[in-house]
Amino acid sequence: MIPILRYQDLEQASRARRALRQLFLKLYPQGDVFAFLEYYYQNYPECFYLAMKSEQVLAYLAICPDTSAALAELKYDYYHLFSDYYQEHPAHLHINVDPSMQGQGLGSRLLDYAKKDLAKSLHAIVAKGEDNVHFYLKNGFQPVAVRKLQEKELIFLSNH
Numbered sequence: 001m002i003p004i005l006r007y008q009d010l011e012q013a014s015r016a017r018r019a020l021r022q023l024f025l026k027l028y029p030q031g032d033v034f035a036f037l038e039y040y041y042q043n044y045p046e047c048f049y050l051a052m053k054s055e056q057v058l059a060y061l062a063i064c065p066d067t068s069a070a071l072a073e074l075k076y077d078y079y080h081l082f083s084d085y086y087q088e089h090p091a092h093l094h095i096n097v098d099p100s101m102q103g104q105g106l107g108s109r110l111l112d113y114a115k116k117d118l119a120k121s122l123h124a125i126v127a128k129g130e131d132n133v134h135f136y137l138k139n140g141f142q143p144v145a146v147r148k149l150q151e152k153e154l155i156f157l158s159n160h
Contacts (some may be wrong), residue, residue: 001149002051002052002053002058002106003051003052004049004050004051004109004110004113005049005050006045006046006047006049006050006147007041007045007046007048007049007050008045008046008048010050015055016050016052016057017041019052019055019056019057019064019075019092020041020050020057020060022056022057023056023058023059023060023096024037024055024096026098026099027096027098027099035067036075037060037062037094039073039074040062040063040064040094041062043064043070043073044062044063044064044065045121046117047062047063047064047065047091047114047118048060048061048062048063049061049062049063049110049113049114051097051101051106051109051110056066058096058097058098058101058106059095059096059098059101059106059107059108059110060094060095060096061093061094061095061110061111061113061114062093062094062095063069063090063092063114063118063122064092064093065090065091065118065120066090066091067079067083067086067090067091067092067123068083068086068087068090069073070136071083078125078149078154079092079125081125081147081149081154082123082125082154082156082159084146085105085144085156085157085158086147088121088160089121089122089144089156089158089160090120090121090122090124091118091121091122091123092122092123092124092125092136093114093122093123093124094124094138095107095110095111095124106112107135107139108138108139111143115159116134121158121159121160122141122158122159122160123141123156123157124136124141124156124157125154125155125156125157126154126155126156126157126158127152127153127154128146128152128153128154128155129153133155133157136157139159140159141158141159142157142159143155143156143157144156145159146160
């Protein structure tokens, strides 16, 4: 079984960052937006989970436990779009799994770890029609609201 570790518990954080960057570039080859992840592992290392095999990151789960408090730091418009829901659903997440590992339960295991560690309601904001909507529904998330940002419909999903 692939171990799941918290970023704060890693002895070799610099190696993990390099491996995480490799996974991120594999998932998003069109550009290096890796800097957005730095906010999470620098500010919330206790809420940043990695599924690692040897020195390869196969999946990650990044959580911001208090989205309202972080709004000034979060640079994407969609965070502000649902700010009226953050008191009831405070923690947002980002999860990615290496395509070669998808469909094997690794993402669900990461979510299970987070649910055990956080007594808060988790939420995710996803584009309507994307593949990840099914993943969240399968893992107990429910649609709370749908709003439009420019021409894209976004769904606010929560596990509570």
